[in-house]
Each structure stands twice: as C-alpha cells, then as structure tokens.
Amino acid sequence: xxxxxxxxxxxxxxxxxxxxxxxKRVREENxxxxxxxxxxxSKYTKLESHLQEINKEQHKGMSSNQIGSVTEPILDVxxxxxxxxxxxxxxxxxxxxxxxxxxxxxxxxxxxxRKYGQKVTKDNASPRAYFRCSMAPICPAxxxxxxxxxxxxxxxxxYDGEHNHGALHEPSSSTPRGSSVANQLPSIAxxxxxxxxxxxxxxxxxxxxxxxxxxxxNYDTNIKVEEYVSSLxxxxxxxxxxxxAVARTITGELKQQDINLNLNIPEE
DNA sequence: CGAATTTGACCAGCGC
DNA sequence: GCGCTGGTCAAATTCG
Numbered sequence: 064x065x066x067x068x069x070x071x072x073x074x075x076x077x078x079x080x081x082x083x084x085x086x087k088r089v090r091e092e093n094x095x096x097x098x099x100x101x102x103x104x105s106k107y108t109k110l111e112s113h114l115q116e117i118n119k120e121q122h123k124g125m126s127s128n129q130i131g132s133v134t135e136p137i138l139d140v141x142x143x144x145x146x147x148x149x150x151x152x153x154x155x156x157x158x159x160x161x162x163x164x165x166x167x168x169x170x171x172x173x174x175x176x177r178k179y180g181q182k183v184t185k186d187n188a189s190p191r192a193y194f195r196c197s198m199a200p201i202c203p204a205x206x207x208x209x210x211x212x213x214x215x216x217x218x219x220x221x222y223d224g225e226h227n228h229g230a231l232h233e234p235s236s237s238t239p240r241g242s243s244v245a246n247q248l249p250s251i252a253x254x255x256x257x258x259x260x261x262x263x264x265x266x267x268x269x270x271x272x273x274x275x276x277x278x279x280x281n282y283d284t285n286i287k288v289e290e291y292v293s294s295l296x297x298x299x300x301x302x303x304x305x306x307x308a309v310a311r312t313i314t315g316e317l318k319q320q321d322i323n324l325n326l327n328i329p330e331e
Numbered sequence: 332c333g334a335a336t337t338t339g340a341c342c343a344g345c346g347c
Numbered sequence: 348g349c350g351c352t353g354g355t356c357a358a359a360t361t362c363g
Binding site: 332333334335336337338339340341342343344345346347 | 351361362
C-alpha cells in the first residue's frame, strides 16, 4: 500500500517535471517570437515613415507639374472609366483566408445568404459569386465573393446595401453549428458595426482553425510586412542583432523563471 | 418535396 | 449600333 502511494508520488513528480520543462520551452519560444515581433515592428515603423516622406516628396513634384491641368479619371485595364466611390460610401470589403484546398466561395459572417449567380470576370480567372441576404423577406443587402487574384486562399467579400433587419440572428438549422463567426460575436444591432468587428476580430477559435478575417487595411499591411520580413531575413546584420537580442532575453528570462518556480510565483 | 445551388440567357451601361 | 462586361433572372438540378 505504502509502496503504491510512493510510486504514484514519483510518477506525479516526473509528470510535474516534464510539464515544467514543457512550460519553460513554450515560454522561451513565446519570448523569442515577442522579441522578433518587437524588432520587426520598430523597423517597420521606421520604414513606413520613410516611405511616407518619399510619397510626400513625389506628390509635391506631381502637383507642381499638374498646375492648370484637369485631374485624369481612374481607368481600368481597358481604359474604361472606373466607378469611384467616395471614401465614406466605399463598399465594405473583407478578406477571409481559407484552407488552400477549400474551393468554396462561402464567407461565414453570421448572416444567411442565398446565392443567385456566378460569373467569371475579366480581371480575375476565379469566378465571382453573387449572394443576397435571405434572413429577411425583402432585405436589400447583397455581397459578392471572389478569390484574391494574387492569393487563391484568400476570399474577397464585397458588401452592398444595408440589412433592414436588426440584430444578427442565432445560426439557423441551415447554418452548421459553430461554423459561423457570429457565434463568437455579441448581438449587434448595426450591421456595419458588426462587419467592422468581424473584419477586425480574426482571432476567434473557429477562425483560428478555418482562416483569418482581415479588413482592407490589415490585408495591405500584412502584404507590406511579409515583403519587409523577407528582405530582413536576407539582411545578415539584422540576423546577427536579432540573435544577440534573443540570446540576451532568453538568458534573462531563464533567470526570472528559476526565481518564480522556486518561489511558486505564477507568471502572467 | 421544398429549399438551395448551378448555370446559361438576358439586360443595362459604357466605350468606340 | 455593336461589342464587351458586370449584374440579375429563372429553369434545371442537387441536396437534405
């Protein structure tokens, strides 16, 4: 009996030790990523401000050349006049990262949509799907969903019109349980507000598994960051300084962890 | 069997 | 007027 208890205690000790070492490893990894992110953020901020300065200078040059001329309309690839929406009335666009193997054009945003058409457009080989809201009998809300030209795993959803029904409903039987982003959202009366939250959330449990939801700004920023990261990786100076920073931080972190473990102080 | 989706036809707007 | 394009309709088909 006593032997059994001792054996159990030893097994528990071993488990505790392995969990401690696992925790330690995860904290180190987390810290490394945090340092990398901080370095990237600071360099990205500097680069962005530098880019803005360059843009300002270019703009000054252009405006001095354009004195007395009429601003040219924005034209598409066929020199056709493109519809320009004022910023305030610009249709809301959200970007949804999906699994590369998932070829459906379904963006789960908490509303029920009925597909009424599909077209292949000139500027994108991927078909564009047309949906209208089916949650209310005469809801004018519509959306178009098309795959991103540059990244097929990203769906671009363009929303037109306002929903004439208030709060987001609970998912109905036609919506798979737990698959809707709205499941994680509180009840929201205003659909634009809902969409803004949707666009900015991107971090719900479901989305971590099925994809990321981004708004236009986040998407553009992500592309910039990705380009910047790839250039930084090629920079040997950056790699060296990053390695030094990581080494310093890990050493400091380990010391702090030992103190915390000895004193049983929980970390944040 | 009803609802949802697919898909070819049709329509409107625009440039030439 | 013609051709091109995006958006919508509606019959056929599929799905639960």
